[in-house]
Amino acid sequence: MNYSLFKSINQHAGHHPFWDGLMAGVTNNALFIFAIVLVLMWLFGKNDMKRTVLYAGITGIVALILNAVIAHIYFEPRPFVSHDVNLLVPHDADASFPSDHTTGAIALAFAVLYVNRKLGSVMLAFALLTGFSRIYVGNHYPFDVAGSIVVAGIVSLVIYKLYPILDPLVNGIIRIYNRIPFVPKSKESARTIDFK
Template sequence: MAGLAESGSNPDVDLLYDINGLAKDAPHWFDRVVEFVGEYGLLLAMILLVLGCWWSVRRRGAEDAASSVAALVWAPLAAAVAVLVNVPIRGFVERPRPFFDHQGLEVLVSGKTDYSFVSDHATITMAMAVGLFVANRRFGVVGIGVALLEGFCRVYMGVHYPTDVVGGFALGTAVALLLSPVAMALLTPVAKAVERSPRVGWVIRARGRSYEGQGSVVSGARGERVGAEERDLAA
């Protein structure tokens, strides 16, 4: 991998220059926007997507609300696990950042001295997006779009090769999908226990939804009692 990075005649480096070259032609203010979005903004957007999906699941109060919330909890956990898995990968590959080996790049973020492969930002956003997709297809598709945009921004900013981003996407997807059955087996019972709790059940369902079924049972029982009393009076 590092050997490929040293040559400017491979597609990885060519694509790096093509995408990063857009930063040279763009206005300064636009580069500053991409810098913020690529470094912090899209990570925040992923968190807001997970929270938005949780709010939607909670308000809807469907029968599978507990399992959906469990999947949402797994999304950030998958990102954390994927980043931990990336630590030995980075140490093994030892690929320098592209601006150390290639001249003329427009580097929008300074101070990046750690290894380049694989991209933590791409790993985190894709792991969360895939975890979100497991919980809710509609929110998941939006999340995947955010992750793809994150990958583009990292190359645009001159801090990663395209293959760093692709590797991050692959790592995040693998961790989120392969460990999902185990995570769901562990998290779903916890979510169901929380759902049954009178104190914290609101985390899974809105309060009106939580007692909707119980209210119907109580109303039915009350109606039966009234009917029985009327029959006794008539007798």
Template sequence: MITDLNLTLFHIINDLAGKNSVLDTTMIFAAKYLIYIFCVYLAYTWFAKNEYRQEVLFAGYAALLGLGMNFIITLFYFHPRPFMIPTGTLLIAHVAESSFPSDHATIMISISLMLLTFKDLRRSGAIFFILAFISGLARVYSGLHFPMDMAGSLLIALFSISILLALKKYLIPINRILLTYFENIEKKLTKGNLKTS
């Protein structure tokens, strides 16, 4: 997939790297750490907004299913990272492994798209989709990925969401079992804390 278009788009973005320390620092942060905002949000929603735990589970499923698909792809297809060719400016050290699709982007896009399917969480989903786009752009800017790696992640995320929506009616009963189990653990922990206080 190292086509002329892929290389051209990569250099349009990556050629900006190494020329402005403020921009470099910002993009490195976005490439490495924006994904943690997704994790914090899901954890916060799980513990602070009990009514949305079902949605959090589906967001988690989407990310895991997307990663699973990525893993399968890497078993049959290897795509070098830009610095392995080598080409471009590398701002973040990384192991020399297949770059297609991007795990970071797959996780973030899958979560954001799944949130968009739930009416009450669409605003959050839209915000996180923008953050996913920024992070993906930053990873190309930093020399870790080609643009087509991000396009691949988008396709994987869409496929993941489609599968989960098709299986939704079968997954909801499983979710209820998981939620009941977790809520029982919460009750036991709460009772234990009350006894010791």
């Protein structure tokens, strides 16, 4: 079923110039776009926004570390290694499950979604498009992407629950940043997020 679903999506690759360009562009630039969004949030947002950026970074890093552990325990070859596929974006023949691009994008989006529904929803939609693009260009199976969503969801929930423990560290980083001269900063004092 995994391969059948993959074929139903990947079979269109290489036949539609617009979609090929869009999917390849999303695949190649998604994490760069997310990084730009987070940098802008940090530079121009208030302390609560900076806190969100730090938690998003923590969530993304932990999720990718978990991905690496999973890939060492269970190795799934890339679709283009095991099958004849329409490969739009070349990739190393490393572990296919789970998708690092999708995990990173979903983890960042979930972290933002917990505290900013509007921005988080847009980021989540783009993260899901990123996952779909990974299948379209021939780099991942659908189950790789589904597994990534599960990993990102679990990690983001755990990090969210650990806010009371992590908040002193996060607030400390923000206070240090706000003491640096000549950098964009908010004049408000760092405080704990109220999730009620």
